[in-house]
Amino acid sequence: MKKLLIPAFILLFVTVYGQKQNVMDKETIYQFEVEDLYGNTFDFSDLKGKKIMVVNTASECGLTPQYEGLQELYDMYKNNNFVIVGFPANNFGGQEPGSNEQIAAFCKQNYGVTFPMMSKISVKGKDMHPVYEFLTRKAKNGKEDSEVEWNFQKYLIDESGHLVKVIAPKTLPNDPVITDWIKS
Structure with a gap:
């Protein structure tokens, strides 16, 4: 019996310690x-x-x-420790050709956007921005590898700065998978 307990204890210790190391090694979005x-x-x-x-x-x-829908979601939950951060990108069919100034004017004029919007970046390819390297690489985010499929792909980050879920571009901002996560 003792012979079985010692290897089992060692295996349990190595497994738990290894999991703690993986969690501790995960990067967070807060580094950016x-x-x-x-x-x-x-x-x-x-x-x-x-x-x-x-x-x-x-x-x-x-x-x-x-x-x-993003603005409505932001308005609804911004006072509940929730924020949306937008990154304009021209990676898909040249659909974001404007300058930062043009993008800001478009967002404000057409949709009344008040959530934080960052300068235009690349979300894929050789010139992928480091934030998107974090979001799309399991080695950095500790959760999963993904690829940005199209415009309006959503990445959900928890209160500790860790990636929780990747949401497909066509999923609307008011989808229960998103709103339930915000409320949880």
């Missing part, structure tokens, strides 16, 4: 500072304790009307 549409520094560490939705956006996409 980016630039917003107006040239100001945006520090993700200022969002500690909040649930975050990161979404890549585009002004000339069939999914662009999602801006309206």
